[in-house]
Amino acid sequence: MIGASRSVISSVGRRTIAKCSKPILSSSVRYLSTTLNNHNESKIRVKNQYIRSYSSSSTVPLTAETYADKVQRDERFKALDAEDIQYFKSILNDSIIENEDDLLFYNEDWMRKYRGQSKLLLKPKTTEQVSQILKYCNDKKLAVVPQGGNTGLVGGSIPVFDEIILSLSSINKIRSFDSVSGILKCDAGVILETADQYLADQGYIFPLDLGAKGSCHVGGVVATNAGGLRLLRYGSLHGSVLGLEAVLPDGTIYNSMDSLRKDNTGYDLKHLFIGSEGSIGVITGVSILCPARPQAFNVAFLGVSSYEAVQQVFNDARKELSEILSAFEFMDLNSQRLVGQYLKSDHPIESAEYPFYVLIETSGSNKDHDDEKLETFLGTAMENGLVEDGIIAQDETQLKNLWNWRENIPEASQMNGGVYKYDVSIPLKDLYGLVEAANERLEAAGIVDFEDASKPVVKAVGYGHIGDGNLHLNVAVRQYSKAVEKVLEPFVYEWVSSKKGSISAEHGLGFQKKNYISYSKSDIEIKLFKDIKKHYDPNGILNPYKYI
């Protein structure tokens, strides 16, 4: 039916395409409704089990054992003793966890790839308590790892050895919202989805969205400078975060929460903490500028026959959809095959399989204007043969269902046992080349097969934010193994570096990429980083064993 509607579009062309909207759209409606229930069930299942939905293996091996060749405990750090615990109890009363079983969740990462050995988790309720804790740890040389929603993907938010886990989850209040300026002030431990729902009630939107929104913290996304799904429209957190409250290792509380949208009085120190991965301070509060919530959203899901065509569609979309383009995501065929198995559903585009798929979201203030722009754009793209097939969501449910086929790729990638995730920036023309190169290398090593369960690797799949030059390379595996890791690393980093890309677009460096920063940064830059680390954390107690 879609196929049929396409020939209609091609024949009528740009000027009259709006007239075709009804038949295209109604066919989409019928099409989508057939799989609606499956989608909903799976979405619910995924939401409830977000953190551990894939859990397949029993216990995660200790990071210290898996990577014994790469890291040893730093003997400068004091081991926790009864006196220390006594002190923390005197500040926090019962807001601490000592029980090993209860600590497991906080010692393990989201991918179940890394496991630390912390004996103590602290859950302060106030910034002052964080200050007391850090001052004590700094004086006693006790190592600390700050932790938000623990949804990080590079092992940055969990301990490696016996670091104390400092959880921000109990510092979780909305502080204030100014409906004239759109400035939200909240604690670091507020869950991203909670903040966005609060803003929705006021007619505003959080300027960042990502798959882990139901678990990740506002403070965590700022500390890791998360990019997410709508950076294309709302830009980087360096542009939208107006002020921060952060505690330095010596207990000093840095506070720029009262900053207005424009304030040029001195160095803008908050930017040092944005993306610092908890290595020089612990973010306890965030002031962020939120845009008015768009009145109208559209989502189109398209089948495209080549990566060259994906790039061309993006260039055209940026010109023609311009100010209403809020997301442009691409996915390869194998990523969609995995999601199909994971959701146990038919793909939204049923007519045929295409090597690439594109999800386009528009958001604006006038539904009619947005519809007209999108339909004109799609009509031309199909007429030019850039888009082979496509559908447009007709209501909120269908819109969410289309997003499901993009947002469930991470879970689907690891449902067979695990996933090696690489989040990189590469100049657009070379972007997908990395996925092809990775699969060639895995095949040459004879360790990859989509069906054959005796091979450790299922497939290397690619997807991501074309608009930001950001590729997510997910290598779906049946189990984690050093052999597979050796085939992929440092190969992936060398390949990215050879294209002048970045080895971490948005996930950060954490533990996974600690030894690979030189692929993206010069010796001078790395020296300047170490100088800053030493400037603020001379004892190195904050998030040790990671990238710096």
Place this chain on the structure above:
Amino acid sequence: MIGASRSVISSVGRRTIAKCSKPILSSSVRYLSTTLNNHNESKIRVKNQYIRSYSSSSTVPLTAETYADKVQRDERFKALDAEDIQYFKSILNDSIIENEDDLLFYNEDWMRKYRGQSKLLLKPKTTEQVSQILKYCNDKKLAVVPQGGNTGLVGGSIPVFDEIILSLSSINKIRSFDSVSGILKCDAGVILETADQYLADQGYIFPLDLGAKGSCHVGGVVATNAGGLRLLRYGSLHGSVLGLEAVLPDGTIYNSMDSLRKDNTGYDLKHLFIGSEGSIGVITGVSILCPARPQAFNVAFLGVSSYEAVQQVFNDARKELSEILSAFEFMDLNSQRLVGQYLKSDHPIESAEYPFYVLIETSGSNKDHDDEKLETFLGTAMENGLVEDGIIAQDETQLKNLWNWRENIPEASQMNGGVYKYDVSIPLKDLYGLVEAANERLEAAGIVDFEDASKPVVKAVGYGHIGDGNLHLNVAVRQYSKAVEKVLEPFVYEWVSSKKGSISAEHGLGFQKKNYISYSKSDIEIKLFKDIKKHYDPNGILNPYKYI
């Protein structure tokens, strides 16, 4: 005629207002054409004499004498000698200025309020030369003031005593532009207007615009974190600058020019230099993300009867014009009277005088859609009595002419002899209160009169970027005097501080506000600033006697 068209609008209301567009617009055309020639002449006159168009007094008094009570030469700094000059010649050959008359332009600021006593200006042509110069100056403890287009408004880019002036004007090449990603890489000395014209040819726009665009440098706007006229649409430079090349006092060249749109590998140090006012490093190169140039621009100029109405019009515009709103500027009646005298022209809104005027710019990808949104919005605003009268530009010339009435306020404010400029951020509801408070205070002191030339002050006028909470308070004077300054300072800073505002929204602190930073920043923040200054510039050779 406008008045007539208004009643038409009121009667028809939101749904059918688009139908009224022809009569409203054609009346605007006839209206504007009567003053078209005057506008053009004056615009040309202003452009050619931009830097000194107001020059009235003969010589500017030395800053060291005017402010002898506030600042003395730091004896730690070595005085320039023949051997030093010999060394600089060995690097730069004849790219230096020693002649006192030729140095005058670089020793004086744009407002002719401050004058330094530098005996030497250096014009390096490469980043390596800048590195050699700074390393030498750091070793010898020679003080240096970096200078771009010298259009700063707080005396930050000129020497106070005998600092060497390091001009970036000969490091002025466009390095590269990627038409797929929209990333422009250029030298710091490229003039803003040159960069924007280059981008226009490629279908892109520089994400910042300001009145001094014909003289200011790209490096200068980044070093001062300039905000300008379109921050509302494109956001802060912290969001759009992707990478920098900067030379540290010890000659180290920091280079992050290859950064892609997303790169989370280490601390994002470039932000320390954005807005640092040349106090920790000299920016020599900028990599910046540029948006696609909008296809359609609209400018409306409105008469509004109260400041409360101005706020309401802004709130409505942000909701209804949303993604196409690219500028929202307000001006008070007295600022427009000054511009009228300066341009020797009739005001665009002739029917009557209004206490406030608003300039709204929209830019988008579809002219018809934008026209419909703007006309619907204006129809409702007039129907509700928020807007008393208004016109919409019909072509590029009229659009420029309307902008003239906003952009010429700085020149008009000082045509009588001088101007005390205060650039502040204040929560919106209190924003205009500062202008009223300043005039009351000047009247109480009996030193202000719009007509009476025997009074030192003409008037305090207010205008600025409502969308950013940014007010420009210009106190037009017939000559600079300590007496007037004492009436205004620290009064203005105390008033802003009492409203939790910022004493510098976009101009920076420079020399003018060096002693007032504590009105906007806490002791802890100021200590952290001093620590960073010491970290990068232990000898304090870069831009001394300024805010840090």
